[in-house]
Amino acid sequence: MLKIHQLHKSYPIGDSSLHVLKGIDLSVKEGEMVAIMGSSGSGKSTLLNIIGMLDEADEGEYILDGLPIKDLTEKKAAVYRNKFLGFIFQSFNLINYKTALENVALPLYYQGMKRAERQELAMFHLEKVGLTDWAKHLPKELSGGQNQRVAIARALAANPKLLLADEPTGALDTKTSYEIMAFIQQLNDEGKTILMVTHEEDIANMCKRIVRLRDGIIMEDTKVTQVRAEQYV
Amino acid sequence: MFDLDLWREIFQSINKNKTRALLSGFTVAFAIMLFTILFGIANGLENTFEKFFIRRAENAINIRFGTTSKPYKGLQIGRQIQPTSADLIYLKKEFGDNIEYISSKISRGYQVKYKKQKGGYTISGVSPDYQYIEKAEIEDGRFISLKDIYTKDKVCVIGRLVEEDLFLKESAMGKYIDLEGVQYKVVGVYSDGGGDSQERVIYAPYTTIQRLYLGNDDIGNISLTYNPNLSVDQALALVKDMTVKLKNKFDIAPNDQRGIRIGDGVLNAKKRLDNISSGLGALIPIIGFGTLIAGILGISNIMIFIVKERTKEIGIRKALGASPKSIVSIILLESILITAITGYIGLLIGVGILKAVGSSLERYFITNPSVNSSILLTATIVLIIAGAIAGFLPAKRASKIKPIIALRDG
Ligand SMILES: Nc1ncnc2c1ncn2[C@@H]1O[C@H](COP(=O)(O)OP(=O)(O)OP(=O)(O)O)[C@@H](O)[C@H]1O
Numbered sequence: 305m306l307k308i309h310q311l312h313k314s315y316p317i318g319d320s321s322l323h324v325l326k327g328i329d330l331s332v333k334e335g336e337m338v339a340i341m342g343s344s345g346s347g348k349s350t351l352l353n354i355i356g357m358l359d360e361a362d363e364g365e366y367i368l369d370g371l372p373i374k375d376l377t378e379k380k381a382a383v384y385r386n387k388f389l390g391f392i393f394q395s396f397n398l399i400n401y402k403t404a405l406e407n408v409a410l411p412l413y414y415q416g417m418k419r420a421e422r423q424e425l426a427m428f429h430l431e432k433v434g435l436t437d438w439a440k441h442l443p444k445e446l447s448g449g450q451n452q453r454v455a456i457a458r459a460l461a462a463n464p465k466l467l468l469a470d471e472p473t474g475a476l477d478t479k480t481s482y483e484i485m486a487f488i489q490q491l492n493d494e495g496k497t498i499l500m501v502t503h504e505e506d507i508a509n510m511c512k513r514i515v516r517l518r519d520g521i522i523m524e525d526t527k528v529t530q531v532r533a534e535q536y537v
Numbered sequence: 538m539f540d541l542d543l544w545r546e547i548f549q550s551i552n553k554n555k556t557r558a559l560l561s562g563f564t565v566a567f568a569i570m571l572f573t574i575l576f577g578i579a580n581g582l583e584n585t586f587e588k589f590f591i592r593r594a595e596n597a598i599n600i601r602f603g604t605t606s607k608p609y610k611g612l613q614i615g616r617q618i619q620p621t622s623a624d625l626i627y628l629k630k631e632f633g634d635n636i637e638y639i640s641s642k643i644s645r646g647y648q649v650k651y652k653k654q655k656g657g658y659t660i661s662g663v664s665p666d667y668q669y670i671e672k673a674e675i676e677d678g679r680f681i682s683l684k685d686i687y688t689k690d691k692v693c694v695i696g697r698l699v700e701e702d703l704f705l706k707e708s709a710m711g712k713y714i715d716l717e718g719v720q721y722k723v724v725g726v727y728s729d730g731g732g733d734s735q736e737r738v739i740y741a742p743y744t745t746i747q748r749l750y751l752g753n754d755d756i757g758n759i760s761l762t763y764n765p766n767l768s769v770d771q772a773l774a775l776v777k778d779m780t781v782k783l784k785n786k787f788d789i790a791p792n793d794q795r796g797i798r799i800g801d802g803v804l805n806a807k808k809r810l811d812n813i814s815s816g817l818g819a820l821i822p823i824i825g826f827g828t829l830i831a832g833i834l835g836i837s838n839i840m841i842f843i844v845k846e847r848t849k850e851i852g853i854r855k856a857l858g859a860s861p862k863s864i865v866s867i868i869l870l871e872s873i874l875i876t877a878i879t880g881y882i883g884l885l886i887g888v889g890i891l892k893a894v895g896s897s898l899e900r901y902f903i904t905n906p907s908v909n910s911s912i913l914l915t916a917t918i919v920l921i922i923a924g925a926i927a928g929f930l931p932a933k934r935a936s937k938i939k940p941i942i943a944l945r946d947g
């Protein structure tokens with residue numbers, strides 16, 4: 305699915321620069337569910353953003369689904385993001401003046417799908433996350449958990465190969481977190497490859513593999529037995 | 538291609554962010570309103586100038602003949618200069634295309650009667666061209682024709698007020714009026730924007746007047762219009778040339794001011810007014826253009842602000858696969874739409890204000906200030922272009938936003 309070799313990334317800070325990623329090697333196969341852990345500032349988000357083509361690496365190799373990702377034009381990057389990738393963020397990142405349904409339909413709009421068709425498909429995904437009745441509501445009228453479910457529906461709408469989640473449960477209470485995790489596990493069961501950043505050990509243990517970052521390198525990479533989230537819901 | 542979905546996106550964005558749209562729209566509306574009012578006032582001033590000339594064709598001049606005030610070539614002082622119809626032909630030949638219309642004008646006061654009504658009126662013996670020199674509008678019948686000139690018939694064309702005075706409620710057409718014992722058939726009635734006195738004149742063929750009252754070929758004075766394509770300066774030069782040639786023809790001393798006078802007073806006034814209005818004509822577009830630029834800068838600034846405010850949204854859209862082009866379209870079209878709509882509102886307000894206060898401005902030499910539809914059309918196109926210019930930089934900037942920077946929490 306993806307292969308990363310000796311990836312480096314620094315951020316300029318004033319005159320000096322902050323070396324955040326110092327040679328990351330990572331490969332993820334299709335159908336995996338990987339948790340990325342590490343202390344705050346260890347570069348988890350940076351790595352995920354590079355994988356999601358929201359940011360660019362300074363050095364190293366990154367191959368996504370057989371395609372080398374390097375020096376892409378904005379236009380090409382847009383197409384890849386739309387086709388390959390689904391994002392789930394800690395702060396949901398829904399468009400505040402659009403209803404749940406419109407938010408979910410947006411990636412389909414950028415795919416060039418017809419209006420009636422994308423409404424129908426968006427509705428189907430909302431149903432999947434159990435929000436049929438909330439389709440016409442604005443984000444501010446929904447709870448955090450509901451908003452994150454809208455975001456998941458949106459990430460799924462374009463049928464991406466890889467789902468990237470940066471602390472998807474970071475803004476949610478434990479019970480809601482487990483609900484969301486149950487969804488994500490279900491998606492993984494259905495075959496989606498999932499990469500998620502998290503701070504919480506219990507959430508990480510609901511994945512199948514844990515990658516730990518420290519000082520810009522991968523310190524530990526272990527397979528774990530997945531804890532099912534349904535049992536807590 | 539018309540992309541309904543794109544427009545839906547834009548309408549939603551404007552609709553859901555009304556304050557923002559209103560804020561940016563206000564600048565544009567205000568600029569366009571000022572622009573419209575300025576333009577209207579400029580037009581109003583121009584209308585005032587035009588009103589000065591409405592009495593006659595604005596290119597009309599009179600040649601008056603009098604008595605000499607200086608002896609010349611052995612000829613005595615106080616000699617009456619008397620042109621004949623041959624001089625009309627001479628002028629027409631000598632100055633060709635520089636003369637548009639030319640007519641003799643033999644004027645005298647007569648007592649005129651119809652049935653029990655009577656009054657004193659000026660009778661002018663003229664040529665058919667005179668209709669255009671005087672800007673007489675035919676209300677009924679016709680003006681003096683070339684045929685009348687040849688047949689020297691006793692026909693006349695009377696002013697609207699002559700008809701009102703003498704015929705009361707009757708129509709004058711085809712009736713006969715009595716000019717001190719001679720019966721003239723009324724073949725036409727005219728009106729004249731130049732005022733009441735202009736509509737109390739009776740026109741007859743100058744040849745008829747010559748036949749009945751003069752017994753010779755004298756033609757009184759000469760009225761003409763010069764070629765309207767001539768500039769004021771060219772027209773003044775023409776007048777000078779004409780004066781020299783006529784003085785030479787009638788053996789009048791070159792420095793004699795009395796024998797022949799060509800009325801160039803109007804031309805001189807026109808020259809002064811032209812100077813004023815061309816000054817204004819230059820100034821008003823500059824001011825108007827300035828306001829427009831200010832409007833564009835205003836909306837451009839606000840669009841930059843809007844892009845900043847929407848940074849996160851743009852980042853989200855990009856993460857979902859929005860191409861740079863689609864981002865540019867959204868910002869640009871929103872800018873154009875806001876500019877066009879609010880600009881148009883400003884235009885309507887401006888036109889409304891001009892209508893409301895228009896008539897009270899006459900004492901400031903502003904007559905009927907207004908903007909015509911071709912200016913409105915131009916303004917609309919300018920607005921759309923302005924919106925595009927104003928939105929272009931912000932849109933370009935928006936399309937360059939890196940999604941990662943836009944999405945960073947906070
Ligand atoms: N655009 C940037 N410019 C400068 N420094 C940056 C930038 N983005 C991130 N950093 C720095 O890089 C380091 C790694 O950031 P990153 O967001 O990847 O950490 P993280 O592991 O996700 O931390 P957290 O758990 O707090 O989210 C941090 O020290 C951060 O301050």
Ligand SMILES: [Mg+2]
Pocket residue numbers: 348349350470
């Ligand atoms: Mg982070």
